[in-house]
Amino acid sequence: MLQARLHELVPGGAHTYARGADQYPEGMAPVLARGKGATVWDVDGNSYVEYGMGLRSVTLGHAYEPVVDAVREQLANGLSFSRPTELELAAAEDFLRLVPGADMVKFAKNGSDATTAAVRLARAATGRELIAICDQPFYSVDDWFIGTTPMDAGIPQSTTERIRRFGYNDPDSLRTLFTEHSGRIAAVVLEAATALAEPAPGFLEGVRELCDKHGTVLVFDEMITGFRWSAGGAQQVYGVTPDLSCWGKAMGNGFPISALAGKRELMELGGLRTGEPRVFLLSTTHGPESVSLAAFRAVVEAYSNGDPVGVMERSGIALADGVNSAATDLGIAGHVSVIGRPSCLIFTTKDHEGNPSQAFRTLFLQELLRRGVLGQSFVISAAHTAADVQHTVDAAADALSMYRKALDAGGVTGFLTGRPVAPALRRYAAPRRLDSGHSSQPAG
Template sequence: MTEQRSTQHASWLVRADRALGGALNRFTLPSTHAFVIAEGRGSRVYDVDGRAYIDYVLGSGPLLLGHAHPAVVEAVCRQASRGSTFYWLNEPIIQLAEVLIEAVPCAERVKFVSTGTEATMHAIRIARAYTGRARILKFEGGFHGVHDYALQSAVSPTVADYPAPRADAAGIPEPVSETVLVSQWNDLALTEQLICAYADELAAVICEPLQRALPPEPGFLEGLRALTARYGIVLIFDEIVTGFRLAYGGAQERYGVVPDLATFGKALGGGYPIAAIAGRAELMELTDPRRRARGLPEAHLSGTFNGNPIAAAAGLATLQVLRQPGVYDQLYRVTDRLTSGLRALAAERRLPLQVIGEGPLFQVVFAERPPRNYADIVASDRERARRFGLACLEQGLFVVPGEKYYVSLAHTDADVDETLAAFARALDVITAQPAG
């Protein structure tokens, strides 16, 4: 980093390395750039030395309103004084379910869990219980959490041998991988070929309707909807990222395609751990525990913190803000200033830089043309993207190098101006370095 760390900060990093292996999740920073966060306010985080970063990680997406939004803080404090968890029906979670049903086109009934991983896992289980089939089809590069069925050709450094996936983690049994087929995003012909060949075995097709930051090409989601309907396959939209971000009703509102099931998280909780599975009543009925007493099959769904009232209160406060007029216009406007400004800066320097995404999230890819699938991402100059991210950190922007940038309502025009100046300096740094 350009600024020397204090002894206190260095001590925190040593303690983190000893106790946590240096990281909470799969993303790490080199020792020259690692830092420990003390607090977040609005669009910024502050490390233990007090250095400020404009935050484009936003907790990996949940903080669509920014850090410590007053409405969320008030709602959480109010609910905390009334009780932190009940493992039972409670007022905030019933209200949140009703709001979801009103907002989301596919939602006739809702169940809550704590994480996106749980949500996609249960959605797949529901689809299997409903169809009586075992296999699922996902798309290469689509990320659906970290359970065994999701970590299949999601983050592989190499392209899959379609339709066989590559397990992305040690410890995943081979028979699990054999229940997963993988296709290529935006390739409707290949996907149709696979669905037709395996229709009798497929319980579900699961996708991020905006895959990471790769938009669906015209007709692609509509084609998935038609194919799955034709063969009685459950279509699952993983809207953990896109839900309440691309539009109030999520990607299904934005793109006009309605799935059978959808999963939600991140922005839904306003920074608190909550996720949801929503969908058609006849599918969601399979999670009703009263079925067992009637001798009917049940897609078991339970968890100690399911329906947590504090997370629900945070979600209700967040969604109330997102329902206000002009909110999404603001999110799109600020993001458009960032992305168009970055493209212009790259063009001035004759850099092969693409900015992809939709709504208040984007990703920087170093390639001659915009990528349309994961294979194109793999073929891009990912090392240069990583170096650009590190240079952004040096300029006071909190980003995960090579990954998505999230934008919040807390980001101001002044933040955009400061960010574009930081982008310019970061681009100058990598321009002086050889391409990867």
């Protein structure tokens, strides 16, 4: 079985923890072969309407032809050179037209490249070490952040002692940090909005004001909001400009590209026009690789000539309304609910006692997979058609019927095959540890 072979050769059986087999019902994690639009096919030829779309990195659909055409054209001209290309300049100009609050930009490959560079730059610019991060799920694979998660093995405690947390939409918690650590906070890092949380009136403006008052660098993580809230990110939607912003995911519609953008006086500390000690800002072999830059420019053109965000929002509303109506009809709206920004939907799953439940979540995933729907969420793309949405609503209605039976029975025993999914970032492999008695394999 391919999944078993993956576990033999790749730790965790996947190169991204969120893509791991432990995030899906046992024996049902398909190994994929290809995708087109919003449909993917596994190695056995089974097709699925997919959600999540490359961990939210695909907004235009798999194998979106204008992006593929731009990439194909660039392939004939080479990928990586010993000097900058004209394409790098054109891509930078495109980016800065989208994000008018930024003066300069550097490209890289992973979102973590950008967020870690922002932290380093803020520390250098301010001469301080403490970083205040909002209490949100994820910022970086690097030690400064991963050391604050349950998967902190191998990370010195001294690395994370310089991180402080504050609450989203809780300006008092941030104000308290500034009071307790006066003159020591280099940067405030947050997502301006998430799938489940919009900024309260005045919150982002208040954060901006606090940073200005205390000489602290304000950093927006636009990994998810960029190209999903708008082409100009959350800062364009909410009208608050950070000092630095970090981008990735949908920039390349699945092609690997990220960016750090910001004010000239900060970004130049990593350049050649400064008399200050230079910051090792971003310097990566593959950051300016031409194929991903060509993909990015094609994405910019798609957003300039169309309205992918509007399409996602309209389709997302139809999807949420359809699934929530099915739950209401079955009398289980208090147990399963599709919530969040229409372009970035998730679903909640609760047990018969009304508590959040991984077991019931797994049952819902299991029944969706059996009906040709793949996804840990309902994060949509502009490629999802009305037929895709209707197929999903119909599949969800059937899955919810099974969910209702399990609720009536007081649990998933007899309904769920295998063990429940587990959080991707957890200290131990249990409760989905693999050994001779437990194998998580797809049909292929």
